[in-house]
Amino acid sequence: xxxxxxxxxxxxxxxxxxxxxxxxxxxxxxxxxxxxxxxxxxxxxxxxxxxxxxxxxxxxxxxxxxxxxxxxxxxxxxxxxxxxxxxxxxxxxxxxxxxxxxxxxxxxxxxxxxxxx
Amino acid sequence: xxxxxxxxxxxxxxxxxxxxxxxxxxxxxxxxxxxxxxxxxxxxxxxxxxxxxxxxxxxxxxxxxxxxxxxxxxxxxxxxxxxxxxxxxxxxxxxxxxxxxxxxxxxxxxx
Numbered sequence: 001x002x003x004x005x006x007x008x009x010x011x012x013x014x015x016x017x018x019x020x021x022x023x024x025x026x027x028x029x030x031x032x033x034x035x036x037x038x039x040x041x042x043x044x045x046x047x048x049x050x051x052x053x054x055x056x057x058x059x060x061x062x063x064x065x066x067x068x069x070x071x072x073x074x075x076x077x078x079x080x081x082x083x084x085x086x087x088x089x090x091x092x093x094x095x096x097x098x099x100x101x102x103x104x105x106x107x108x109x110x111x112x113x114x115x116x117x
Numbered sequence: 118x119x120x121x122x123x124x125x126x127x128x129x130x131x132x133x134x135x136x137x138x139x140x141x142x143x144x145x146x147x148x149x150x151x152x153x154x155x156x157x158x159x160x161x162x163x164x165x166x167x168x169x170x171x172x173x174x175x176x177x178x179x180x181x182x183x184x185x186x187x188x189x190x191x192x193x194x195x196x197x198x199x200x201x202x203x204x205x206x207x208x209x210x211x212x213x214x215x216x217x218x219x220x221x222x223x224x225x226x227x228x
Contacts, residue, residue: 044161093161095161108160108163
């Protein structure tokens, strides 16, 4: 079945530094990727949607200059948290969707727990 | 806009009990419906899905039927196990291609 690899699984960084999270579709072409943020014991909040080769579309209230998303190929999307602060600490999850959408549905990565100290 | 409402948890059951987690949705058009499961510290895994009315999704003993007349997609399992303890999310995918999640239901199964 479809697999999405996300790494790192955990990262601790100092306040003010930047962190990059990678999301790769291993056995299918992910024409669309989604990035979510999940606070403890809460649901997933969609941050942005990216289509390969296009600029990401950000949800209302999400700072595009802080959360940089790149989707340069059909198998790789990255989320960079720039100038991270403790309030950016969260669980970030990516999701990939193939062209057909309903064939594989939406496949999720295993998540990245970011802690900013 | 589109939305998903699912029963609040936590839900605590004894092993081998019958499980129902209610989910209702609001959407324009004909969304696809999903149940995802999240184990502690992990991402989401697709549990089952249904793409049109009256479809029944099933996997690992779990079932859910797409009911257009009641706009529901309730999750059921006849006999739960301790290993089913997790958070369950009901979700829909609309023509806008986004997935909209419910708030999640935490399920705990006692041995």
